[in-house]
Amino acid sequence: MALNVLSVASEAVPLVKTGGLADVVGALPAAVAPYGVAMTTLVPGYPSVMAAIGKARTIHRYDNLLGQPARLVAAKLGEHPLIVLDAPNFFARDGGPYAGPDGKDWADNWRRFAALGRAAADLAGGLVKARRFDLVHAHDWQAAMALAYLRFAPVKDSKPVPSVMTIHNMAFQGYFGREVFKELGLPRSAWKFDGVEYHGGVGMLKAGMEAASVITTVSPTYAQEIRDAEFGMGLEGLVVSRGDRVRGIVNGIDPAEWDPANDRHLSANYTSRTLGKRVANKRALEADFGLEPGDGPLFIVVSRLTWQKGMDVLLEVLDHLVGIGGRLALLGSGDAAMESEFRAAATRHPGKIGVRIGYDEALSHRMQGGGDAILVPSRFEPCGLTQLYGLAYGCVPVVARTGGLADTVIDANLAAREAGTATGIQFSGLDYPTLAAAVSRTVALYHQPDQWKAVQRNGMKADFTWKNSGKVYAELYHELTGPR
Numbered sequence: 001m002a003l004n005v006l007s008v009a010s011e012a013v014p015l016v017k018t019g020g021l022a023d024v025v026g027a028l029p030a031a032v033a034p035y036g037v038a039m040t041t042l043v044p045g046y047p048s049v050m051a052a053i054g055k056a057r058t059i060h061r062y063d064n065l066l067g068q069p070a071r072l073v074a075a076k077l078g079e080h081p082l083i084v085l086d087a088p089n090f091f092a093r094d095g096g097p098y099a100g101p102d103g104k105d106w107a108d109n110w111r112r113f114a115a116l117g118r119a120a121a122d123l124a125g126g127l128v129k130a131r132r133f134d135l136v137h138a139h140d141w142q143a144a145m146a147l148a149y150l151r152f153a154p155v156k157d158s159k160p161v162p163s164v165m166t167i168h169n170m171a172f173q174g175y176f177g178r179e180v181f182k183e184l185g186l187p188r189s190a191w192k193f194d195g196v197e198y199h200g201g202v203g204m205l206k207a208g209m210e211a212a213s214v215i216t217t218v219s220p221t222y223a224q225e226i227r228d229a230e231f232g233m234g235l236e237g238l239v240v241s242r243g244d245r246v247r248g249i250v251n252g253i254d255p256a257e258w259d260p261a262n263d264r265h266l267s268a269n270y271t272s273r274t275l276g277k278r279v280a281n282k283r284a285l286e287a288d289f290g291l292e293p294g295d296g297p298l299f300i301v302v303s304r305l306t307w308q309k310g311m312d313v314l315l316e317v318l319d320h321l322v323g324i325g326g327r328l329a330l331l332g333s334g335d336a337a338m339e340s341e342f343r344a345a346a347t348r349h350p351g352k353i354g355v356r357i358g359y360d361e362a363l364s365h366r367m368q369g370g371g372d373a374i375l376v377p378s379r380f381e382p383c384g385l386t387q388l389y390g391l392a393y394g395c396v397p398v399v400a401r402t403g404g405l406a407d408t409v410i411d412a413n414l415a416a417r418e419a420g421t422a423t424g425i426q427f428s429g430l431d432y433p434t435l436a437a438a439v440s441r442t443v444a445l446y447h448q449p450d451q452w453k454a455v456q457r458n459g460m461k462a463d464f465t466w467k468n469s470g471k472v473y474a475e476l477y478h479e480l481t482g483p484r
């Protein structure tokens with residue numbers, strides 16, 4: 001019999017997405033299915049989710065879940081089971097999953113995501129008779145309270161279940177004032193330094209990390225990095241103390257969504273043997289962004305515009321990039337000041353820099369399919385998915401050597417080129433000289449067409465689908481549930 005795993009998260013493709021978390025949560029059920037795991041996903045019922053699932057069956061009604069009425073409804077995430085927490089007072093709001101239309105975080109986020117955690121713990125405790133779970137897998141702070149409830153306030157007489165806490169980004173920890181503690185419905189015993197208490201307040205990610213059977217993060221290098229203060233962001237001590245209970249499992253990409261041979265968004269589909277066809281996509285992209293054709297590479301960026309992503313340093317390097325014959329098409333949104341600086345750069349370099357502020361899934365595919373190189377100059381990057389899409393699409397990644405970027409891209413130094421293993425450009429330490437030098441190296445390599453093509457092909461042949469990591473997650477679930 002398959003192992004029943006409940007995966008809990010605040011986003012999942014194709015229902016709701018603000019970043020890579022959604023890609024991963026959406027792909028995981030299919031990734032682990034071949035290895036004897038039946039995964040059910042639990043997500044909040046935001047308007048986009050309720051609209052997508054249509055009329056769905058109610059499997060439980062709450063009169064009072066963290067102060068509000070709610071129900072659990074059963075639906076499908078692709079081929080796989082989905083449970084939606086429909087709590088209109090928490091989730092039926094205009095704006096994003098975490099913030100209102102004004103960009104400010106919802107003031108009751110602690111209550112909204114505690115409710116998600118409570119529902120998950122109830123399901124794992126047998127709340128709905130027909131649905132039994134052997135393990136709970138929580139993603140990021142928004143799901144982490146599930147593990148605190150399982151530990152300190154499980155369903156009465158329920159059998160304990162093992163758990164996995166995956167950290168997709170240590171920068172987001174779900175930290176709230178101590179006054180929220182009494183509203184969470186946890187016993188006083190949970191208020192301790194190795195419970196939910198954190199620096200005098202409530203630390204939701206921390207509480208999940210304390211309670212989890214195993215903590216994972218989304219690349220081996222990031223799993224090492226978060227042992228230090230720079231990347232651990234206050235939780236490094238806890239990471240170190242959990243020893244070999246912390247593992248790094250690199251994300252994969254979903255070939256049903258990301259495959260240049262079958263991508264419905266592209267003007268021309270292609271494989272590593274028909275790279276020449278990419279030129280049609282490139283011309284379409286130039287037209288889309290109002291760029292003049294040129295001899296140098298067309299760089300792309302698809303990113304949140306934030307400090308984490310190194311977008312401030314990229315802004316400094318743009319004049320150099322254009323000066324040596326590069327062009328740039330950028331799609332992103334985020335920090336308002338950065339958005340206007342990128343717009344200003346486009347005005348300064350007409351025909352050379354094109355900027356689209358916003359979120360556009362289809363355009364992001366067309367950019368990977370037509371751009372020559374994707375820039376990912378992150379200060380830290382737990383895994384990163386856009387460089388993986390770049391590899392699969394022959395859009396050569398130019399990345400900072402950190403986290404998952406370090407684990408997934410092989411720098412085109414002389415040795416790697418001779419060995420035929422190079423897949424991109426890496427640089428160490430993010431500042432103007434290193435990023436400018438990496439851009440220069442990219443332009444130089446691009447002007448050696450045979451070398452460039454070899455790097456593109458190597459990247460396209462590298463296998464970053466879920467085959468490997470799906471198996472690793474499944475093995476972890478089996479290890480934690482033991483012989484049955």
Ligand code: ADP
Pocket residue numbers: 018019020021023302303304331332333358359360361364383384385386387
């Ligand atoms: P993070 O989750 O930290 O933002 P990732 O690289 O893991 O970084 O994932 C980002 C995901 O969001 C990718 O699927 C990327 O293509 C997508 N994305 C980011 N910004 C945009 C945007 N403006 N429009 C469309 N897709 C975007």
Ligand code: GLC
Pocket residue numbers: 019020021024168169218251381382383384385404
């Ligand atoms: C986070 C990280 C990113 C990672 C994604 C999915 O958003 O910032 O590096 O790829 O989660 O795990």
